[in-house]
Amino acid sequence: MVKNRPGLSLQRNGTEQAGNKKRKNSIAGNNGFTFIEVMIATVVLGVGLLAIAGMQISAIKGNSRASDITKATALIEDKLSGYKGMAYDDIDDEQGVDGVFSWTTTVDSNSPVNGLKTITVKSSWSSGERTHSLSFATIVSK
Structure with missing residues (x-):
């Protein structure tokens, strides 16, 4: 001693x-942490992890929607580029289905002026309970 x-x-x-x-x-x-301090830290961590999980779900839904919009845009652009290579008199209304996407072409003759056609292609698809659509338009001449 x-x-x-x-x-x-x-x-x-x-x-x-x-x-x-x-x-x-x-x-x-x-001498260390008390039991109540450990429990509070665990609750704070749990709340943070739940918030991150919620953001992940939102991000996945957003990515799915963006993917659908990209596919619909590619379909519409493909249809519009095909019309630009066609003879003026052969361009007419039509519709079809490509996978989950349905598309409709509307042709307005002599619009906006004589000798021009306005071609509008609209693509629609369903996601869950909602129906979405996207449309592009172009003008061709004789």
Whole structure:
């Protein structure tokens, strides 16, 4: 036993003894986290993880919608480029289905002026309970 301070003796195991009372030396006077602190940290972490999961679901839905719009755009552009290579008099209304996408071509003759045709291609598709559509238009001359 080594004398450390008056009235206290320092033991070899790192405890101080004052009379019959022993206390453990600690660096900051703190031995760790309490149970309530651990529970609060767990709740905060859980709430954060749930928020991230919600954002993931939203991102997946957004990516699916963007993919559908991209496919519909490619279909419409393909149809419009085909009309630009056709003879003026052969361009007429038509419709069809390509996978989950249905498309309709509407041709307005002499619009906006004589000798021009306005071609509008509209693509529609269903996603869940909602129906979506996208349309592009172009003008061709004789």
